[in-house]
Amino acid sequence: MAEAATETPTSRDRIWNEIVRLGIEEYIADLDANGYTVIPPEIAMPKGLAERMLQACLDVAERRNGERPDFEGGSTHASMTPYQSGFDSFQTRRDRKLKLGLEKAAAYDADSPHGDLMNSILFEDAVFEEGLMNPVLLAIATYMCGYSVTLSSMGCWMRGPNRSTFNLHTDMSVPDELLGPFPFVCQCTYVLTDFDREKGATAFVPGSHKWCRQPVGDECIVPANPGDFGNPAVVPVEAKAGSLLIWHGNTWHGAYNRRAPGLRVSVANYMARDFMRTQEDLRDIIPQEMLDRHPPRFGILTQQGVAAGYRNQDDGWDKDARAEKHNAAYAKESGVRFRPKDDVYN
Ligand SMILES: O=C(O)CCC(=O)C(=O)O
Numbered sequence: 001m002a003e004a005a006t007e008t009p010t011s012r013d014r015i016w017n018e019i020v021r022l023g024i025e026e027y028i029a030d031l032d033a034n035g036y037t038v039i040p041p042e043i044a045m046p047k048g049l050a051e052r053m054l055q056a057c058l059d060v061a062e063r064r065n066g067e068r069p070d071f072e073g074g075s076t077h078a079s080m081t082p083y084q085s086g087f088d089s090f091q092t093r094r095d096r097k098l099k100l101g102l103e104k105a106a107a108y109d110a111d112s113p114h115g116d117l118m119n120s121i122l123f124e125d126a127v128f129e130e131g132l133m134n135p136v137l138l139a140i141a142t143y144m145c146g147y148s149v150t151l152s153s154m155g156c157w158m159r160g161p162n163r164s165t166f167n168l169h170t171d172m173s174v175p176d177e178l179l180g181p182f183p184f185v186c187q188c189t190y191v192l193t194d195f196d197r198e199k200g201a202t203a204f205v206p207g208s209h210k211w212c213r214q215p216v217g218d219e220c221i222v223p224a225n226p227g228d229f230g231n232p233a234v235v236p237v238e239a240k241a242g243s244l245l246i247w248h249g250n251t252w253h254g255a256y257n258r259r260a261p262g263l264r265v266s267v268a269n270y271m272a273r274d275f276m277r278t279q280e281d282l283r284d285i286i287p288q289e290m291l292d293r294h295p296p297r298f299g300i301l302t303q304q305g306v307a308a309g310y311r312n313q314d315d316g317w318d319k320d321a322r323a324e325k326h327n328a329a330y331a332k333e334s335g336v337r338f339r340p341k342d343d344v345y346n
């Protein structure tokens with residue numbers, strides 16, 4: 001496909017030209033048609049990025065959980081209970097289980113479809129900054145959510161063999177009336193171990209991003225085997241370790257359980273348009289040295305260009321001034337008038 005050719009390129013033209021430069025047009029077509037796409041390792045994660053990111057994730061798990069994950073066998077993460085998985089540190093989980101007492105804790109003894117979700121990993125290793133600044137990830141996130149896109153959260157999903165499938169959902173927690181065709185969010189997931197049905201692939205309903213509604217009731221169920229009770233339109237994604245799996249915020253997705261031994265590891269970069277409330281509050285906690293080692297776009301991605309959320313008039317002025325500084329630096333670097341009136345996508 002040809003480059004966009006206009007005398008004064010809009011940001012739509014610019015991002016299309018970047019997509020052509022990177023040679024990823026076919027994946028954009030796939031994303032538009034199906035609501036998700038897999039960029040293969042040689043394009044998505046060159047220079048050993050996947051191996052380095054995987055090691056960093058195993059290190060994070062070891063630091064947070066106090067034991068090295070059993071990568072080959074998956075025993076440390078096999079059939080985790082819901083209280084073990086998800087949103088708490090290992091210590092918090094243990095405390096919560098103690099507080100709940102044995103009787104109530106039994107209610108948590110079911111098999112979790114999620115495994116261990118380790119949130120807020122950006123500060124854990126510089127490789128996660130590198131992943132965020134990957135030109136391929138940025139081109140697709142920009143295509144979806146504009147040049148002012150921000151990182152809403154970055155987390156590592158680590159899962160061992162388990163029994164439960166993960167229910168279908170969209171990544172937009174809003175009522176159907178608010179789901180439009182333009183993505184407000186997109187999920188950019190680094191696949192760090194092979195994904196297929198046996199290995200617990202992400203599950204998708206192709207084309208569901210166009211329906212602009214949430215799945216409900218039985219249609220949320222991912223059938224463990226073809227023909228089992230659940231949504232018959234679900235398919236497992238096939239992706240080699242080192243791929244970048246991207247989906248539109250409206251796309252219905254969940255996951256198959258992992259039948260193979262060993263760990264399934266991925267890093268989710270959840271990207272959101274800049275007017276949205278983000279999952280992580282990064283704005284005040286990014287150290288200056290971190291900002292200094294990257295071009296201005298890193299500041300935009302880490303919410304430095306967002307002024308909203310002031311506490312009083314003075315604070316509002318301060319936040320405006322900081323945002324303006326970052327936005328101006330980014331506009332100068334990129335030449336993109338990315339905020340606020342450039343075109344409908346931004
Ligand atoms: O486990 C998966 O593959 C899906 C995770 C998920 O729902 C997400 O990252 O938004």
Ligand SMILES: [Fe+2]
Nearest residue numbers: 169170171253
């Ligand atoms: Fe999701």
